[in-house]
Structures are given as structure tokens and as C-alpha cells.
Amino acid sequence: MNNAVANAEQEPLVRLQNVSKVFGSMYAVDNISLDIAEKEFFSLLGASGCGKTTLLRMLAGFETPTEGRIFIDGKDVTELPPYERQINMMFQSYALFPHMTVADNIAYGLKQDRMARTQRAERVREMLALVQIEKLGHRKPHQLSGGQRQRVALARALAKHPKILLLDEPLGALDRKLREQTQFELVNLQERLGITFIVVTHDQEEAMTMSSRIALMREGRIEQVDSPRRMYEFPLSRYAADFIGQVNLFAGVVSSQEGDQVLVDSEEAGGQLCVRHSQPMTLGMPVTVAVRPEKIRLPQSGDELPNKMSGVIREIAYLGDESIYHVELASGKRVKYTQPNVQALAELPMTWGQTIELGWDADRCGLLAL
Amino acid sequence: MTGHGANPVAGTLNSLRARLRRMRPARWLVTGIPWLWLVIFFCLPFLFIIKISLSEPALAQPPYMGWIRETADGLVSIVVNFGNYWLLWEDSLYASALYGSFKVAALSTVLCLLIGYPMAYAIARAPTHLRMPLLMLVILPFWTSFLIRVYAWMGILNTNGILNNALIWLGAIDQPLEIMHTSLAVYIGVTYAYLPFMILPLYATLSRLDPVLLEAAADLGARPVRQFFTITWPQSVPGVIAGAMLVFIPVMGEFVIPDLLGGPDSLMLGKLMWTEFFNNRDWPVASALAAVLLVVLIIPFLLLRHYESRAVVQAEEAA
DSSP states (O other): OOGGGGGOOSOOSEEEEEEEEEETTEEEEEEEEEEEOTTOEEEEEOSTTSSHHHHHHHHHTSSOOSEEEEEETTEEOTTOOGGGSSEEEEOTTOOOOTTSOHHHHHHHHHHHTTOOHHHHHHHHHHHHHHTTOGGGTTSOGGGSOHHHHHHHHHHHHHTTOOSEEEEESTTTTSOHHHHHHHHHHHHHHHHHHTOEEEEEESOHHHHHHHOSEEEEEETTEEEEEEOHHHHHHSOSSHHHHHHSSOOEEEEEEEEEEETTEEEEEETTTTEEEEEEOOSOOOTTOEEEEEEOGGGOBOOOTTOOOSEEEEEEEEEEEEOSSEEEEEEEETTSOEEEEEEEOOSOOSSOSSOTTOEEEEEEOGGGEEEEEO | OGGGTTOHHHHHHHHHHHHHHHTOHHHHHHHHHHHHHHIIIIIHHHHHHHHHHTSOBOSSSSSBOOSEEEOTTSOEEEOOOOHHHHHHHHOHHHHHHHHHHHHHHHHHHHHHHHHHHHHHHHHHHSOHHHHHHHHHHHHGGGGSOHHHHHHHHHHHHSTTSHHHHHHHHHTSOSSOOOOTTSHHHHHHHHHHHHHHHHHHHHHHHHHHSOHHHHHHHHHTTOOHHHHIIIIIHHHHHHHHHHHHHHHHHHHHTOOHHHHHHOOTTOOOHHHHHHIIIIISOOHHHHHHHHHHHHHHHHHHHHHHHHHHHHHHHHHHHHO
């Protein structure tokens, strides 16, 4: 599929082979093949309804694929019920048992394995310590805060030492501050325990922060599988470019190609755009040029930028760490340009209605099909 | 009133109004109506029953004597008769009727639970659009008179009733089964009549259970049977208790079913009470019996209250 999958050279821990799931006449998951290696922090990213949760539920065993096979550790588990899989899941709603204490919740899986009482108590203590809620063992779930419940759910899912931990929107119910802190805790935990984490999330920032690889899903299919960095810098489609981070997209047609420089005629950009692209292109082919807002800069005098345009500042969003400028070109197209706020200026250096020049290098933008 | 020095009359009025507001008249009105209802329709009649139970029977209208009597020499005496309670204690008939009622109530509660739990569970897990129709089917019998439904069972269970005729026609039996006028008929009738009272509270509890919890249990390695006994059952206990009380308490005093379907061996308190009231015209003994039954039933009722409030607290906590 692409280079990043080459990381999974050895036998993959999880292999999805042409997996589809049909509900009624709707393909929730449409012919997905995917390999996930051991110790990966793998994210299934996508808008709601893209099939990411269905895919996770098939891995857990709550749904049976309509077509295709699922292998874990080389073993076909497609028909295996959830209670026979060496996988545990942290549910989006946490699904803590309300009639049991925190300690009993964590011990539940161990009891199913008929672990001896003393051993079990030891393991529960260990788990409580792992997620730093040692003192809450005797409490009932309704006596806990959202963040504490999340930790109990995590401890319960990890108690059985699963090979794979599935996490369904693990941070969805937490407030922003706690979410950021927990993101790093999850990554640390995953590295320390060496367990494969498969996370479902709709939050691209969360996926970017935590994952070693991301599968971007759209309408039951996989749009792109890559490391967060490659996903951001080299998106393979308009959808991928647009879904992750901010992007400016210019529609155009290929007008010429010299070496690795492709020239694109774009009405939206009000002229010719120059993109570094090594693959041979057909002349006259409709393409999209994508450039991230932070890759754009204000040309200084004597700057030789192959892509230049001027426009009027229509909107400024001051975000504290950076400001986003919406610049309207002559074609009416609005371009987003971000500038870090390095200095604490009382007044903005640029203001509404001002005409400014924007530009970027040929290697700072990408060429996407249509 | 110092704050209203300029206009003392207005100040007094304001403080009166404030005091009235503190008394919360609306609240008293709202809680007062059910209290009034209880006093008029429960407490007062019960006091009458107590009064009658402490008097002596008489061949008169009403068929009991008052406590206050004027003797021939013009003296007024108050006669309180505890003999009726003593009779209940002494005559083993009443104890065995209590035992009979208890046995029927307990056994049919268990039967209702065994039949009702799977039904309530199935309704709670049915597709959303099917739940209401299924519940309606449970409630539907209430639209026909209770008495008529019991008579219908007579038609079914009679020696030459529907059941026997069908079984003979199928060749399963040669002689009709003697079900009618036995305690088996009472169990069948009581279980049938009170099953909805078991199903409804069970459904209310079971439909609130989050199915994700079962998935979580399965994920942690619990097979379906263990999922049921560790997750579903413990959380449905408040519903089980509420349902059991709703069946047990009325069956303890049930009169119609044992009278119509039962035979000489199905001795129950309700039937005995009827006999005392109408056949023997012994109102005092019948009243004493009613008072004792009420006291006996208050114990499970308090239990019900206890578990109901717990169920409410649990529901609130879950929310």
C-alpha cells in the first residue's frame, strides 16, 4: 500500500483480510485489508459513521464480518466469541459495572480466568497503582469523577495482560485539559507495557499526538495509512489533506513538467503554481495543489519564491500562540495563512483590509489528484 | 420592621406575606391531598375494623355490640372484647388458613418469577418497535373483568372443559384430569392472574440495564451464563423484589380464585374471612382476621418500601 506498512515486516499481530460488514444494505466497513504490527499505537481516525467503531467491534468480537477474515497472531479469530479472544477493550462509555466496587470491576476479568484470590488482590493493587488511583478501590463507579472512571476502565481492560488493547474514543468524555495530559499518559503506558493499542478516535489532534500509525477512514474504506508525520506532510488525497490539519487547496490543470517541477495553471490562485513532484504527470490533467497555512510566508525583498500571490486580509483569528489570517485573492478564493505570535505586540503587525503578498517554495506544497 | 419605618402598615403586610411564603402553602396543599385520602379511605376504615374486632357479635343490625353499653341499673360500662383475637390464636383453623395463604402466595410468587423473568427480559431486549406491542399484550388482560377471566379458567380446567377435551381428543389421556377444585387449579389461576404484576416492574428494571455492560463482561472473558448471573441478575434484584411483593401481598388476601377454582383443600385467609363475614355473620372475628392479615402483610410491605427506595436511589445514581 505504501512505505509505512513496510514497518510491519515480521508476521503482523493483527491482519484484516478483505473485511466487510453490511448492516441492512449499507456497507459500514467496505473491503478493508490492514496489518497491524506488535507494539504499535495504531489509530483508526475518521468522521462519525466512517466505520471505525464497527471495525473495532469486529476486532473485539462483538460483530462478525459479513465477508473477509480476521487473524490475530496468525490465528483465524473471525468466528471466535469475544470471551475467547485475548483482546480487551476500553469502552467509550467505560461500561463500568455499577453494582461492583472499583476493585471488583478490575478483578472481574481475573475471576473469569479463575485466578486465585490472593493473586487476584495483588494484581488489582498493581493495576490501581498503574493508573494512580490506589485509594479508590472500595468506591463504586458513581462515586468517581469522569477522569477517575476513565482510569478504572483502563485498569480493568489491562488487568488480564491482553496482547491487544482496543480503545473506543478513550478520551472523548474528558475535558480538554485532562485530555491532553491523559494522551501522554496513554502513550507512556503503551510504551512501558509493550501492548499493542488500537484506538478509535474522531479527533485528528489526538490521533496525531499518540499514534505510531494512523488509518484514516472514510465511508467504510481506508483513505490512507501512514505515520502521523507522513499523513500530514504527504497526504494522498484531498480528503486526507483536508481532514488532518488546515490546508489551502487550489484546483488547476497540469500545464508543464520539467524535471521534478510541475507547473499548474490555477484560476483560483490567479496564475501558475509550481510544485515539486517527481512522478510523471499528464499534461492537461486536473489536479489540486495543497499547501498548509504555516508553510506560506511573507516574501522578503530579494526572495525568489516560485509561488507568489497577493490578497486582502479579510479576517484575523488571534489564537494566542499563533494568528490565522484569511486572505482573499483576486479570484475570490480565501487563503489561510498562519503566523506564530513570537512577540507580544500591543498592535498586530497586519490589519484588516491591508493588501499583503504571500508566497511559498515549490517543495512546500503537494500535488493531489483532483 | 425597622427597615419599613416610613410605612409601618406596608411593612407589616410584607412581613406577613414573607411569613406565609415561608410556610409554603402550595407544598402543604400538594402533599395534603394524598394524606387526606389516606386518612379518609384507609386509616378511618381500618380503625372501624379494629373497633369491630374488639366487640362482641350480636343478632342485630349491625351484627355486633358497641363498646359502650347501658346496663339495666342505669350504669354505663365500656366492654372491650379481646376474645376474637384469642379465638384466632386458639383455633388451629385460622393458623392453617394463614399457612395455606402463605404457601399459595409464596409458591405462586416463585412461579410468576420463573415465568415472568424470561418474558420481561425478552421484551426488554426486543427491537424497540416491538416493545410497546409486547407490553400491551401483557397489560391487555386487565381490560377484561378479573372475575370473567377466572370463570374462563373454570371453562378450561373443568372435567369436561377445553383442556381435558383437547387432551382426550389428542389421545394423551383416557380419563379427564381432576384439576378443577384442587390446589393445582388455584396455582394456575393465581399465577395467571398476577403474572403481569411480576413482569411490569421486572421490565422496568431490565430495560434500564445498559447492554454495553454485557459486552464488557464478555470482553473480560465471561460466557453468557456467567454474564447473566454476575451482571444482569444482581442489577435486576430491586425489580425482582418489587415484582415479588406486588404478587405476594395481594395473593395473601386473595379470595375469588380459591373460591371459584379451589376445592376443600385450598384453605386461604380471604376465603375464611368471607365465610366469617357472610356465612357466619361473625363480623368481629372477620375483622380480627382482617387486622391480623394487615399486620402480617405490613412486614413484607416495609421490605418493599425499603427496596423501592433503594431502586430509586440506584436509578438516580445511574443517571
